[in-house]
Amino acid sequence: MCGIVGYVGHRNARDVVIGGLRRLEYRGYDSAGIAVPGPEGIEARKKSGKLANLEAELEAHPIPEATQGIGHTRWATHGGPTDENAHPHLSQNGRVALVHNGIVENFAELRAELEAEGIEFLSKTDTEVAAQLLGREVAKGIDVSEALRNVSRRLTGAFTLVAFDIEDPSRVVASRRNSPLVVGLGEGENFLASDVAAFIEFTREAIELGQDQVVTITREGVEVTDFDGNPAETRPYHVDWDLSAAEKQGYDWFMRKEIYEQPRAVADTLLGRFNARGELVLDEIRISPEELRRINKIVIVACGTAFYAGMVAKYAIEHWTRIACEVEIASEFRYRDPIIDPMTLVVTISQSGETADTLMAVRHAREQHAKVIAICNTNGATIPRESDAVIYTHAGPEIGVASTKGFITQVVACYLLGLYLAQVRGMKYGDEIKSIMDELMGMPEKIQQVLDSIEPVMELAAQLKDEKSILFLGRHVGYPVALEGALKLKELAYLHAEGFAAGELKHGPIALIDQGLPVFVVVPPQGRDQLHEKVVSNIQEIRARGARTIVLAEEGDTVVEPYADLWFTLPRVSTLLQPLVATIPLQVFACELATQLGHDVDQPRNLAKSVTVE
Ligand code: F6R
Numbered sequence: 001m002c003g004i005v006g007y008v009g010h011r012n013a014r015d016v017v018i019g020g021l022r023r024l025e026y027r028g029y030d031s032a033g034i035a036v037p038g039p040e041g042i043e044a045r046k047k048s049g050k051l052a053n054l055e056a057e058l059e060a061h062p063i064p065e066a067t068q069g070i071g072h073t074r075w076a077t078h079g080g081p082t083d084e085n086a087h088p089h090l091s092q093n094g095r096v097a098l099v100h101n102g103i104v105e106n107f108a109e110l111r112a113e114l115e116a117e118g119i120e121f122l123s124k125t126d127t128e129v130a131a132q133l134l135g136r137e138v139a140k141g142i143d144v145s146e147a148l149r150n151v152s153r154r155l156t157g158a159f160t161l162v163a164f165d166i167e168d169p170s171r172v173v174a175s176r177r178n179s180p181l182v183v184g185l186g187e188g189e190n191f192l193a194s195d196v197a198a199f200i201e202f203t204r205e206a207i208e209l210g211q212d213q214v215v216t217i218t219r220e221g222v223e224v225t226d227f228d229g230n231p232a233e234t235r236p237y238h239v240d241w242d243l244s245a246a247e248k249q250g251y252d253w254f255m256r257k258e259i260y261e262q263p264r265a266v267a268d269t270l271l272g273r274f275n276a277r278g279e280l281v282l283d284e285i286r287i288s289p290e291e292l293r294r295i296n297k298i299v300i301v302a303c304g305t306a307f308y309a310g311m312v313a314k315y316a317i318e319h320w321t322r323i324a325c326e327v328e329i330a331s332e333f334r335y336r337d338p339i340i341d342p343m344t345l346v347v348t349i350s351q352s353g354e355t356a357d358t359l360m361a362v363r364h365a366r367e368q369h370a371k372v373i374a375i376c377n378t379n380g381a382t383i384p385r386e387s388d389a390v391i392y393t394h395a396g397p398e399i400g401v402a403s404t405k406g407f408i409t410q411v412v413a414c415y416l417l418g419l420y421l422a423q424v425r426g427m428k429y430g431d432e433i434k435s436i437m438d439e440l441m442g443m444p445e446k447i448q449q450v451l452d453s454i455e456p457v458m459e460l461a462a463q464l465k466d467e468k469s470i471l472f473l474g475r476h477v478g479y480p481v482a483l484e485g486a487l488k489l490k491e492l493a494y495l496h497a498e499g500f501a502a503g504e505l506k507h508g509p510i511a512l513i514d515q516g517l518p519v520f521v522v523v524p525p526q527g528r529d530q531l532h533e534k535v536v537s538n539i540q541e542i543r544a545r546g547a548r549t550i551v552l553a554e555e556g557d558t559v560v561e562p563y564a565d566l567w568f569t570l571p572r573v574s575t576l577l578q579p580l581v582a583t584i585p586l587q588v589f590a591c592e593l594a595t596q597l598g599h600d601v602d603q604p605r606n607l608a609k610s611v612t613v614e
Pocket of ligand 1: 351
């Protein structure tokens with residue numbers, strides 16, 4: 001939530017900062033702002049609404065050329081999305097400009113302290129408190145890095161702060177606690193940003209910062225300390241994707257591009273998982289086989305789409321390992337005093353690795369001495385850093401707010417974990433694991449087949465664009481797929497959509513079925529545990545009540561055909577792997593329907609990617 005950029009170097013800061021904000025706009029788009037040092041003091045421009053409004057403001061009222069600057073794109077928490085509440089905030093004495101991501105929880109008491117000293121606040125934000133405190137510190141003659149350390153020690157909550165002092169504009173300083181911040185290392189220039197996408201155009205060398213650290217960047221170098229000024233250890237890394245991954249490359253939306261990247265994303269997530277002996281290897285797992293053998297319960301914790309990936313994973317993990325597996329929404333987890341202990345394996349799933357609810361769940365689990373494995377797509381993010389081990393999904397940057405390739409690769413990574421546990425605990429023979437892995441390896445091709453025959457889904461979206469409600473049904477692993485299909489539609493098309501377990505419908509929700517109501521049904525492959533027949537019966541039940549059934553079923557499924565008003569063929573796969581193909585048409589449907597409605601698919605209203613507040 002909120003995108004932050006800081007720059008010191010030799011280029012025009014306006015171009016670097018605005019370019020960076022454009023790549024971070026997915027993190028929040030309620031307002032945007034920029035500040036640079038000018039000959040007569042700090043020059044700041046800020047505007048509510050999307051970045052385009054700020055760009056228009058900069059055309060109308062240009063800022064001077066400068067080689068350092070800071071910028072911000074906002075997802076509002078404290079104070080509405082107005083020009084006044086937009087960042088950067090300036091201290092009353094005009095010394096500092098500051099941007100912030102997170103929530104300063106003790107802002108009310110700090111604001112009262114500052115107001116008692118005669119400081120007048122111009123905004124309703126918690127951020128302005130930090131700007132005023134920093135302004136007060138530098139006015140005492142303290143250098144801006146030290147001043148920021150002093151301020152950071154006084155704040156509680158989550159924050160990334162980036163600031164500069166007009167009297168020392170050769171440096172830009174930043175601090176972080178519970179909120180993301182990375183440093184980009186250039187030649188004669190350095191960068192700060194919420195994520196590497198902001199500076200990937202200029203450098204792929206980055207430094208990951210730890211908790212409670214303050215960083216100072218100048219043209220020549222980077223200095224990192226803890227909040228007390230002690231030099232801090234950092235981890236440099238090379239970003240393994242480039243600018244092209246952060247651009248639309250001819251697609252109308254990032255989301256559509258990311259949908260089409262799924263075959264590649266799955267292949268990359270599966271890459272290099274076998275050793276010479278034909279065993280499944282997960283190099284990243286730093287938990288010993290002995291410890292994994294002692295585990296007696298798995299708890300998967302995640303939010304939103306990642307939670308649905310966890311729901312899918314539960315079926316596979318329990319089936320393959322015979323370890324009881326619970327799945328829980330991260331924001332509920334720690335508040336109900338969950339029963340976890342050193343024998344529990346907690347698996348968190350987070351594309352961004354920064355989701356505050358999930359991060360708090362990680363901390364709670366570790367306090368109870370449970371082992372925590374993170375499944376994450378973002379190298380060096382806070383959640384994997386604070387976990388015992390990590391399995392990275394190699395989806396590449398996901399910029400569309402609605403998760404697509406994130407979800408599919410999370411399911412794949414969970415399956416790898418499930419198979420690995422089965423191997424370590426001797427629950428499956430090597431050839432059984434190999435045969436499932438072979439099927440997984442074939443999934444990129446199957447996903448491509450779905451994408452190659454997606455045209456009817458696009459046509460359907462055009463037909464259904466005026467519907468007020470659409471339902472999604474599934475059973476077994478098809479149930480979370482139905483939930484995910486409904487979530488995609490809610491967040492992108494803003495229409496009523498709900499997913500149900502198909503068998504549960506008759507216990508109440510069937511009353512929603514009305515003449516002509518479109519209902520998507522995910523039909524499991526034929527011939528296993530009567531699951532298929534049960535879903536076919538469920539389809540008949542809703543059809544008898546007037547529903548228009550849109551069926552996703554495997555090729556050659558002649559049993560379901562007579563009950564389908566519309567039918568999309570899925571490639572033949574086993575039941576547990578079906579979500580990897582069945583989700584694709586639902587993603588495309590939501591993307592296309594929202595496009596037909598004229599919505600901004602990549603930046604749906606009220607949402608932001610990477611939800612870094614609880
Ligand atoms: C929906 C969506 C969200 C995220 C959720 C968790 O399309 O993207 O529901 O899945 O906010 O985000 P991560 O995976 O970054 O923890």
